[in-house]
Amino acid sequence: MTRIVIVGGVAGGASAAARARRMSESANIVMFDRGDYVSFANCGLPYHIGGDIESRDALVLQTPQSFKQRFNVDVRIGCNVERINVASKTVTVRQLATGASYEEPYDKLLLSPGAKSVLPPIPGLINSRSFTLRTLPDMDNIMALIERDKPTHATVMGGGFIGLEAVEALKQRGLRVALVELGKQVMANVDAEMASPLHQAIKSHDVDLKLATAVTAVQEREADLQLTLSDGQTLSTQLLILATGVKPEIELAQQAGIEIGELGGIKVNQRMETSVADIYAAGDAVEHVELISGAPALIPLAGPANRQGRIAADNMLGGDKRYHATQGTAVCRVFDLTIASTGASEKMLQRNGRDYEKIYVHPMNHAGYFPGASAVSLKLLFEPTEGTILGAQAVGKDGVDKRIDVLAMAIRAKLTAFDLEEQELCYAPPYGSAKDVVNLAGFVAANYLRGETDICQVEDVLSPAPNQVVLDVRNPPELKNVGEVAGAVNIPLDQLRERLNELDDTKEYLVTCMVGLRAHVATRMLINAGFKAKNMTGGFKTYQMVNACL
């Protein structure tokens, strides 16, 4: 009989408990959580506040009773595991209700204590109107304040996915909302230009978006909070959601002498073992290998937590399962937009000094002639000689998660842009196109990789070299209605062939259009006619996205 003790009863812990029981009927499994709930849907909390998820009960997937009944797991809630006694192989547990403590022996111990909110050191931050949003009680408290005080204005600090979900939830509840974000963009896991459509959407939903802004002080007053901002302004708000990020919950591990990684997470190997024998860890608390860089990363997401818990369970029972790496696939709904990403971002590649190239495409989510088509703006990052895909980010109204899932799979499989050209994906008018978004991204990248065309970036067009001319091949009404590229000469694509004589073969043409497709045709035409030309990848749409961040 193996005595398995689990600290933390939600994503990693509960998954491990369930799997452990499936693998062994004889194991003695005890799962501790200091909270009053286990196995709840943290990810659903914002959606209950917003009203999408009507029933609070829907958020609780298993109870201590149901866990006992189905899995014969001894779930002890309201129990804080205070200490790991490595030598005696026990944990010291304090029952929060009574204050009593006792020791529980283990043969194998799994730590899945999650993460905790990082709170910036701002005077007055902790007060009766400030809340983090991590647990059911957090959610209950926020909803109780809304019910009781009927606030008309709320502020969210932090524009990560939890902050964004909170913003939307509060808007759905009819509040006026300010979002204060320290960085220049929301959703820091994607590159700035890819976040810029989100900024648009957020503002167009009447959210007071304050980027590159810090809250420097909070003063609790009778009926509100007064926030002082780094730009000198003050803001009166009645509810403050603190979504300023999380860090691994490591005190327990640290105290036990378990090795902590360079990023501050519990260090584990592929078997989810910590540095101390018979102690495993999983979920938000651990630091794992990032797939593209091979470097340690903190990726606090539910999918990895669940799968790591499952793997740890098997290994605690003598198995040999491996968790290879995390690639950080993530998605978030932001009003009517979806943003998603997988693998490395450009900033990550830059930080790591990695060679890469990038292309943008903006094709329709499904056949353009079928009603309801909307653009998927996709950025593909790839290794510049072999074409191995390094990362992908997409934003749009529909079909975004599908493309990122397909590309997540491609990245795991170490595929190249050439492979994307060949992919055979679902096509019927309501679902896709004969050349799917993913194929087109492959075409564009592969054209570049094979040297069949050359590309340049918005940055190049913004400051062309003296021998470079920016050539916009859109039709004049588009320039007028949509906007111009600064300093560009305009020759519509369909006139270009006849007007080649207007061009100067000592110049290099940086060609642009709306999304890059017509500019591709033009670039090839110019190259074939003996001119030097490069396609500004992603066209005016990318130009706008980049400019919005400058």
Next chain:
Amino acid sequence: MTRIVIVGGVAGGASAAARARRMSESANIVMFDRGDYVSFANCGLPYHIGGDIESRDALVLQTPQSFKQRFNVDVRIGCNVERINVASKTVTVRQLATGASYEEPYDKLLLSPGAKSVLPPIPGLINSRSFTLRTLPDMDNIMALIERDKPTHATVMGGGFIGLEAVEALKQRGLRVALVELGKQVMANVDAEMASPLHQAIKSHDVDLKLATAVTAVQEREADLQLTLSDGQTLSTQLLILATGVKPEIELAQQAGIEIGELGGIKVNQRMETSVADIYAAGDAVEHVELISGAPALIPLAGPANRQGRIAADNMLGGDKRYHATQGTAVCRVFDLTIASTGASEKMLQRNGRDYEKIYVHPMNHAGYFPGASAVSLKLLFEPTEGTILGAQAVGKDGVDKRIDVLAMAIRAKLTAFDLEEQELCYAPPYGSAKDVVNLAGFVAANYLRGETDICQVEDVLSPAPNQVVLDVRNPPELKNVGEVAGAVNIPLDQLRERLNELDDTKEYLVTCMVGLRAHVATRMLINAGFKAKNMTGGFKTYQMVNACL
């Protein structure tokens, strides 16, 4: 200057023409089509009839004029290419309007003539109320008859995707509709049980679905057609759509002595070359290698046609691009359901005498606690020792195309079920689950492959061996409300642990529940307790799907 002649101006042909021009400004490109349109959206035709696509113009992507303007391609519509003169490297072209014919020389010739309808030899089939649905004029004729005669009843012959789209379109137009299908199922590319939810949906939309039924005679009467059916019944209908399949258009190729493959398509190599020098072929007319079997296959779909045309263009201009194989990824909307598949079907594997195993899962498209969740019923076929994925099929209301696209990618990359366990896909409540449908399919298959659990199929449960007992672990109300498994003993999962003493260790238990999840927990419990047990994969949902086909 290379003279490129293209026969057929739609998916394969038009894509080749556009790409050829991008690759060479100097090539002389002539594209013939005997119809009056090129570059039109065949796939959109049913949706214009049904009204989803309002504008007819939306279906025409390029015209001869726009092709000339943008790509300097000489498009000649209304021109039938009647003969290929291999020795002189010319084609004989007849202008249909004048009857005049002439010869056009080529250096490289691309055949992309598509497919033509297969019409069963039924007396009276061709009449003023019968139509195929392949071209814009076909569509116009159907719509004209609807406008003019205001028919109240229509019949569609053939339950492939075009037939199904036609059924839905006609329903949207307010007609009563009968669908007559010779086979026992619609959508022959998927296995029968996976099509059975479609049968339900079709019937629940008041379509008179006649499976395993042939039309044996058609008699045109004054105001209707009288169809005689193989079951002896007759049917009065005012409009008959013939969607009984297609076969490659090969006359031209045949006459020129080009090799025709065993399935009746033009034989091509990976470079899209036919057996005759300088003649290439692409699209519905060709027979290509199927990815899983390596055997020739006819897969008349737009994605392959477009990509083959692109590859042929490059190779005609001296390139060396390869088309490796077709995997037959396909999707179809059938009322509120989506059905999609990729890779091999079970019947294909059986035909090829290939070893395989299969599992079913029915998870929600996104977090169950988020509103609007609906099940994705997924069948995964895999090689039974290494676990290489051979095929996948899915049906459901939402999220079906996404999972099949991800699995299409996995199949191309030759991944295994073990790889699916690790995939890191988008998860936020509106989009997926922490364990996505694809992960769960991987878990279930990998559990089997590693010998951590054993599975059985509905067929086994329908006729258990004498030493086998069928054990249903659902709760009694489910049996009452949803239906029972014939001959099953019922012990709810949450009582099983205490009631193990009721079981007989000389028996083998075939365990079932609603979808297979609880039965998995039960199966593992039984195995851990020393019993012999197998999980009936897919549970009662699969049981119903299979039974519906018997």
